[in-house]
Amino acid sequence: ASALLEVLDPEQNDTFQDHYLEVPFDLSRVFFIATGNYTEPIPPALLDRMEIIEFPGYVEEEKVQIARHFLVPKQRKAHGLKSRNLKFGERALRTLVRHYTAEAGVRNLEREIAAVARKVARRVASGEQASVYVNDAVLAELLGPKRFRRQEYARREAVGVAHGLAFTWDGGDVIAVEVAVLDGTGELVLTGHLGEVMKESAQAALGYARRCARDLGLAADYFSHHDIHVHVPSGAVPKEGPSAGIAIATALFSVLTGRKVRGDVAMTGEVTLHGNVLRVGGIREKVLAAHRAGMKTVVLPAENAPDLAELDEMDSSVRRDLQFVFVSDMQQVLDAVLV
Incomplete structure (x- = not known):
C-alpha cells in the first residue's frame, strides 16, 4: 500500500x-x-486517491443471455463440438445459474458449462451419443446434485420472524431474522455469525423498543426481567451491515405484541433509536433477491426511492410482480407488515 x-x-x-x-x-x-x-x-x-466506479453484478436474465450467446458457443468450439452435438435448454441454463453457481459474474458459470462440454465431448468421441440436449435431468446426471438452493419462502405468517434483505458478494439475498423473548436478566443474545455493525443494529432496534415500552403496554421493568434472543439462520455464513435493522425491529415488535409478520414481505433499512429509517445500499441486488424468492412486497427506506431507477433496464416482471412500500419511520414499517 x-x-x-x-x-x-x-x-x-x-x-x-x-x-x-x-x-x-x-x-x-x-x-x-x-x-x-x-x-x-x-x-x-x-x-482517497482513487475514483471509485462500481460495477453491479449480473442479474439472472443477463447471465442466461451471456451463457446462451457467448459461453456455450465458446465452450463448444473449445471442445471440438458442433451445435448439433450440444444444445442447452432454456430451463437448464437457468438451473445452472440458480443452483450450480453463486457469484456476481459468470466465471463459475463458464466452468460448469465447460464441465458439461467435456463430458459430452467424451460421449461424442466414443460414439456413445451423437448429440446431447441438456435439460435439468441431464444436468443432474453430468454435474451431480444441485449445490445451491434458493429458498422459496413460505407465505405463512409467523410471530417473531421477519425477512430482511442483504447485499452479499454474489449479489442479493433474503435472510430470515428470528427473535425470541425469554425469562432472564435483560441480556441481548445475538447468534448467527453477525458482524459488529449488524450487532449494533440489533442494539439500536432494542433501544427503540425500550423507548416504546409504555406504548406497547409493557411494565417499566419488563426488559430487566427478560432476555432478547436475535438469531439469523445459516450460522456458518458471516453477516454484516446495518441493512437488517428494520427487520430485527419488526421481528422484535412482533414478539412483544403477539402480532404475526406477513410472510410475503421482505425489507431493508437502517433503524435509529428514535425509530427513523435510513437509506442503505445495494437496492438493485436486494430487490432482485426478493423477486427470486417469490416475495410480493418490498419495504424500502423513502430515501432509496430514486434507486429504483436502476430497475428500469431490467425485466419488467420485477416491477410488475413486486409492490414497493417506502417508509421513513418504524411505525410505517409495522403498519405495512404486521397483521
Missing part, C-alpha cells in the same frame, strides 16, 4: 523511484486502473 501511495500521488509520482533498481521513473502521465471485489480492505489514505 505504501508503494501505491507514492505511485498514485500526483505530487510525487513524477519522480517515483523503484527501491530495487533505484532508478527514478516519471509516472505522472500514466493512467492507473485498479480492480477489486471489495473496497473495505483498502487503506483509507489509498482509497
Whole structure:
C-alpha cells in the first residue's frame, strides 16, 4: 500500500523511484486502473486517491443471455463440438445459474458449462451419443446434485420472524431474522455469525423498543426481567451491515405484541433509536433477491426511492410482480407488515 501511495500521488509520482533498481521513473502521465471485489480492505489514505466506479453484478436474465450467446458457443468450439452435438435448454441454463453457481459474474458459470462440454465431448468421441440436449435431468446426471438452493419462502405468517434483505458478494439475498423473548436478566443474545455493525443494529432496534415500552403496554421493568434472543439462520455464513435493522425491529415488535409478520414481505433499512429509517445500499441486488424468492412486497427506506431507477433496464416482471412500500419511520414499517 505504501508503494501505491507514492505511485498514485500526483505530487510525487513524477519522480517515483523503484527501491530495487533505484532508478527514478516519471509516472505522472500514466493512467492507473485498479480492480477489486471489495473496497473495505483498502487503506483509507489509498482509497482517497482513487475514483471509485462500481460495477453491479449480473442479474439472472443477463447471465442466461451471456451463457446462451457467448459461453456455450465458446465452450463448444473449445471442445471440438458442433451445435448439433450440444444444445442447452432454456430451463437448464437457468438451473445452472440458480443452483450450480453463486457469484456476481459468470466465471463459475463458464466452468460448469465447460464441465458439461467435456463430458459430452467424451460421449461424442466414443460414439456413445451423437448429440446431447441438456435439460435439468441431464444436468443432474453430468454435474451431480444441485449445490445451491434458493429458498422459496413460505407465505405463512409467523410471530417473531421477519425477512430482511442483504447485499452479499454474489449479489442479493433474503435472510430470515428470528427473535425470541425469554425469562432472564435483560441480556441481548445475538447468534448467527453477525458482524459488529449488524450487532449494533440489533442494539439500536432494542433501544427503540425500550423507548416504546409504555406504548406497547409493557411494565417499566419488563426488559430487566427478560432476555432478547436475535438469531439469523445459516450460522456458518458471516453477516454484516446495518441493512437488517428494520427487520430485527419488526421481528422484535412482533414478539412483544403477539402480532404475526406477513410472510410475503421482505425489507431493508437502517433503524435509529428514535425509530427513523435510513437509506442503505445495494437496492438493485436486494430487490432482485426478493423477486427470486417469490416475495410480493418490498419495504424500502423513502430515501432509496430514486434507486429504483436502476430497475428500469431490467425485466419488467420485477416491477410488475413486486409492490414497493417506502417508509421513513418504524411505525410505517409495522403498519405495512404486521397483521
